[in-house]
Amino acid sequence: MNKDRIPLLVIAGPTAAGKSALALELAERLDGEIISADSVQVYRYMDIGSAKLTKEEMRGIPHHLIDVLDPKESFDAARFQAMAKTAIREVDSRGHLPIVCGGTGFYLRALIYDTAFTEEETDPALRKVLQEEAALPGGKERLYQELTAADPDYAAALSPNNVKRLIRALEYFRATGEPLSRHNKKEREKESPYDLLYLAAVLDRQKLYERIDRRVDRMMEAGLLEEVRFLKEYGCTADMTSMQALGYRQLYQYLEGQLSLPEAVETVKQETRHFAKRQLTWFRAEKDIHFIDLDRTGTADVQRIWDQRRNA
RNA sequence: GGCGUCUUAGCCAAGGGGUAAGGCGUGGGUCUGCAACACCCUGAUCGCCGGUUCAAAUCCGGCAGACGCCU
Numbered sequence: 001m002n003k004d005r006i007p008l009l010v011i012a013g014p015t016a017a018g019k020s021a022l023a024l025e026l027a028e029r030l031d032g033e034i035i036s037a038d039s040v041q042v043y044r045y046m047d048i049g050s051a052k053l054t055k056e057e058m059r060g061i062p063h064h065l066i067d068v069l070d071p072k073e074s075f076d077a078a079r080f081q082a083m084a085k086t087a088i089r090e091v092d093s094r095g096h097l098p099i100v101c102g103g104t105g106f107y108l109r110a111l112i113y114d115t116a117f118t119e120e121e122t123d124p125a126l127r128k129v130l131q132e133e134a135a136l137p138g139g140k141e142r143l144y145q146e147l148t149a150a151d152p153d154y155a156a157a158l159s160p161n162n163v164k165r166l167i168r169a170l171e172y173f174r175a176t177g178e179p180l181s182r183h184n185k186k187e188r189e190k191e192s193p194y195d196l197l198y199l200a201a202v203l204d205r206q207k208l209y210e211r212i213d214r215r216v217d218r219m220m221e222a223g224l225l226e227e228v229r230f231l232k233e234y235g236c237t238a239d240m241t242s243m244q245a246l247g248y249r250q251l252y253q254y255l256e257g258q259l260s261l262p263e264a265v266e267t268v269k270q271e272t273r274h275f276a277k278r279q280l281t282w283f284r285a286e287k288d289i290h291f292i293d294l295d296r297t298g299t300a301d302v303q304r305i306w307d308q309r310r311n312a
Numbered sequence: 313g314g315c316g317u318c319u320u321a322g323c324c325a326a327g328g329g330g331u332a333a334g335g336c337g338u339g340g341g342u343c344u345g346c347a348a349c350a351c352c353c354u355g356a357u358c359g360c361c362g363g364u365u366c367a368a369a370u371c372c373g374g375c376a377g378a379c380g381c382c383u
Contacts, residue, residue: 015348040348050348077344104348105343106344110345116344158351159350161352162342164347164349164350165342168344168345172345180344184344245348246348270337272348278341282347285342
């Protein structure tokens with residue numbers, strides 16, 4: 001155990017695997033508080049579709065970074081990192097164990113390895129210019145060529161079709177003068193500043209997919225459609241970060257007449273399964289992660305793993 | 313029982329003598345400021361048997377199955 005470092009227990013894993021319940025039980029056993037690493041649960045009014053625990057279900061365990069944003073606000077990894085770092089410090093200062101729980105791998109990485117985000121490296125005005133450029137005929141190709149010259153390594157690994165990443169790489173280069181690939185390489189070599197135990201809760205693939213399908217049905221029964229309808233009336237539009245979330249995006253399309261309701265629900269299930277698969281791919285590539293199969297490993301086992309680690 | 317149509321990957325499906333489009337699903341992967349995002353990769357020898365031909369999934373015949381109509 002490293003006394004200089006803040007202890008940090010991270011429960012990651014694909015959607016619908018049972019992370020929240022596990023984290024809650026661990027918080028009770030380990031005197032912890034939960035910090036959510038979920039790009040949708042940060043938003044208020046997005047309860048059913050993001051599978052938020054209710055106040056009662058939290059059983060008095062403090063949960064951070066849930067319901068802290070208006071759904072009209074945008075959110076990103078840098079903001080998440082800043083907020084989560086503050087929360088971790090606070091929880092630690094109370095003598096409690098910070099338990100990070102969530103499935104947004106990108107946010108998790110930014111937090112765990114304390115990725116460096118600086119002011120200069122983002123420039124919304126420049127981004128807008130690039131987006132407009134990309135929309136022009138032949139624009140993507142021109143931008144891709146520019147990136148090939150500025151940052152050949154990054155360009156080589158990127159498809160010209162991936163306009164979103166293409167624009168960000170150029171934005172980064174133009175704003176800082178440094179190739180993004182070089183910056184990334186440096187950041188990737190960092191060790192976590194925390195006394196970290198990084199776990200990914202997983203389940204047999206087929207079982208996971210079945211749970212996803214059933215959970216979507218339950219969300220619909222619980223009134224997800226009404227929730228989305230409310231958000232639409234509240235003023236959320238399809239282009240907002242919050243409305244890109246699974247379940248919300250598709251039901252929004254239904255409300256706009258672009259899909260039938262059965263189609264929308266099927267699409268939610270299908271895309272949630274795809275998402276879970278992508279999450280698994282992400283976590284597999286994480287260097288310090290340990291997979292735990294929730295069919296074979298219970299809360300007590302995880303507690304034992306944690307205790308052993310702390311006494312090592 | 314007769315006549316007709318159909319039979320291509322897990323599903324949908326194009327092609328109709330020169331060596332198998334595409335979509336979906338599945339699986340794998342990339343991803344440091346929108347990440348529940350964006351993007352990339354991934355499979356068959358064409359129901360079975362025989363014939364014609366230099367060459368057949370493509371033409372002919374038989375068989376099987378599906379569907380439709382008729383008695």
